[in-house]
Amino acid sequence: MKCISWNVNGIRACVQKGFKDVFQTLDADIFCLQETKLQEGQLDLSFEGYHSYWNYALKKGYSGTAIFTKQKPQHVFYGIQKPQHDQEGRVITLEFDHYYFITVYTPNSQNELQRLDYRLSFEDDFLDYLLHLTSHKPVIFCGDLNVAHQNIDLKNPQSNHHNAGFTDQERQKMDRLLQSGFIDTFRYLYPCQEASYTWWSYRFNARKNNAGWRIDYFIVSQDLKDKIQEAKIHPDILGSDHCPIELDIDI
Numbered sequence: 001m002k003c004i005s006w007n008v009n010g011i012r013a014c015v016q017k018g019f020k021d022v023f024q025t026l027d028a029d030i031f032c033l034q035e036t037k038l039q040e041g042q043l044d045l046s047f048e049g050y051h052s053y054w055n056y057a058l059k060k061g062y063s064g065t066a067i068f069t070k071q072k073p074q075h076v077f078y079g080i081q082k083p084q085h086d087q088e089g090r091v092i093t094l095e096f097d098h099y100y101f102i103t104v105y106t107p108n109s110q111n112e113l114q115r116l117d118y119r120l121s122f123e124d125d126f127l128d129y130l131l132h133l134t135s136h137k138p139v140i141f142c143g144d145l146n147v148a149h150q151n152i153d154l155k156n157p158q159s160n161h162h163n164a165g166f167t168d169q170e171r172q173k174m175d176r177l178l179q180s181g182f183i184d185t186f187r188y189l190y191p192c193q194e195a196s197y198t199w200w201s202y203r204f205n206a207r208k209n210n211a212g213w214r215i216d217y218f219i220v221s222q223d224l225k226d227k228i229q230e231a232k233i234h235p236d237i238l239g240s241d242h243c244p245i246e247l248d249i250d251i
Helices: 011-016 019-026 116-134 168-179 185-189 222-227
Strands: 002-007 030-034 051-055 065-069 075-078 091-095 100-105 139-144 182-184 216-221 228-233 245-249
Touching (some): 030 100, 116 139, 168 182, 185 216
Parallel strands (some): 002 030
Antiparallel strands (some): 051 065, 091 100, 139 216, 182 216, 228 245
C-alpha cells in the first residue's frame, strides 16, 4: 500500500500550482492533506476511483485536513472526541478491517510560543486517543506534526533551539509518543540520513539552499514495523512550503 501525506498550505492555491498532476502521478492508495485552508463548498476536488473525506475548521481559511482513499473505510471519525480540540479540523480517522489510518495537523506553537501550552495539551489528548485505538487495532498516522525531533531533523538546530517546533517541551512530547509504542518510519529505515527535510521557509532562499526542517511524518504502531517497506521524502515536488512524504507498507 502506498500512502502520501502533504501539507499543502492552502489547497486552492496548490491546485493552481499543479496539485492534480502531482496527485495522479503519485498514484497513492491513500493521499492525505493538511492545512487545506478552506470551507465546505469552496472547492470541487475529486478524483475518479477515490473516496474523499474533509474536516474543516470553523475559522475560515484556517487549518483543515482531508483524505482521499481508494478503499472505502468501514467508518470515518472526525476529531478526537474532545470539543476543545475539534473546532479546527485537525484530525480524520479511517477504520479499515485490520488497522486505523489517521491524518493529523498538530497545532503550531506560533511566534513567541504563544500557543505552546495549548499545543502540548493537544498532544497529550491525541496520544490518549491513539492509545485507545491501538487497544483495538494497529494504527498508521501521518501529517505535519510541527516538530523537528532531533538535531539531525533541521538544518540549524543551535540557532532554532527554543523556537516553535524545536522547543524542549515539543521534542519531549515526540519522545513520549515514540516510547508509547510507535515508530517514526523514516528514521526507522534511515537513522543517520542527514539533510532530509519536508518544510522550508519562504524566506532567505531556504528551499534552494536546503535549509529546512523535517516536521512531516508517517508513524506506525510498533507491531507494524516488519511491514514497513519504504519511507520517502519528495523534495522536488513543489506547490507548497512543504513537500509530500510517502510510506510504502505491506498491510
